Amino acid sequence: MVTVLWTMSAAVKAEVxxxxxxxxxKDIVYRKWNDLLFVDNGNEEFTAYQWYKNNTAIEGATRQxxxxxxxxxxxDGNIYHVVATRANGSQVISCEGxxxxxxxxxxxxxxxxxxxxxVLYTYSGDKIGEWxxxxxxxxxxxGCYIWHLTDEDGNLTSERVLY
Numbered sequence: 001m002v003t004v005l006w007t008m009s010a011a012v013k014a015e016v017x018x019x020x021x022x023x024x025x026k027d028i029v030y031r032k033w034n035d036l037l038f039v040d041n042g043n044e045e046f047t048a049y050q051w052y053k054n055n056t057a058i059e060g061a062t063r064q065x066x067x068x069x070x071x072x073x074x075x076d077g078n079i080y081h082v083v084a085t086r087a088n089g090s091q092v093i094s095c096e097g098x099x100x101x102x103x104x105x106x107x108x109x110x111x112x113x114x115x116x117x118x119v120l121y122t123y124s125g126d127k128i129g130e131w132x133x134x135x136x137x138x139x140x141x142x143g144c145y146i147w148h149l150t151d152e153d154g155n156l157t158s159e160r161v162l163y
Contacts, residue, residue, distance in 0.1 A: 025095035029082060030105040034074035037102060038065035038162055039084055039094070046092070048085040053078050055096075063142055065162050073099040117150040138163060 028039050039049060041064055051061035058066070066073075066080065073080070081096040118134040121127055122145060128138075134147060140163050147159045 024093075025081070026092050027095055027103070028084060028092060029080070029094045029097075029102050031074075031099055031102040032105040034099075035072050036065055036067045036162075037073065037080055037082075037099065038105070039082055041084075045086055046084040047087050050083045052081050052083070055079070055081075065142070067142065067163075075099070114152045115149050116152050119148045121146045121148065 029037055030040060031037055037051075039046060046064070049062055049064055051058045051066045066082070077098065079096050079098060080102075082094045084092045084094070086092070115133050117130070117132065119127065119130045120138070120140075122143070128140060128145070134149065142163055145161050145163055147161060149157050149159065151157070
């Protein structure tokens with residue numbers, strides 16, 4: 001006796017929707033020192049921010065910059081990005097990357113003359129302090145500040161910085 005098994009040649013496949021396209025990322029994040037990431041907002045386009053580490057929102061990280069006291073970001077192996085929101089509610093998603101993947105905020109300039117006087121002001125003009133050289137790290141509340149720097153020849157320059 002011969003048994004014939006009948007099989008269906010066309011298997012029924014479940015319809016699976018393709019994943020949604022990933023939004024295009026923008027190169028808006030820069031690194032500074034070994035512990036600070038920030039969004040270039042020189043044209044004041046953005047009004048709100050949310051930073052992410054390994055695709056998880058970082059609680060309380062809602063400023064223009066990501067800085068966590070005492071934690072070095074360089075070499076930590078984590079992936080960071082930010083969602084920046086405009087006044088009209090539209091959002092821009094930064095490209096993801098490790099700290100080292102982001103462009104440096106400014107190249108080192110070995111041609112600058114030594115600083116002989118450094119005065120730090122709040123953005124509203126209140127004097128924070130004065131030093132003979134600019135300190136690398138300061139314990140000040142996060143925000144935008146202005147350095148008035150006098151070099152060894154007496155030339156005065158001003159720099160806007162984020163802490």
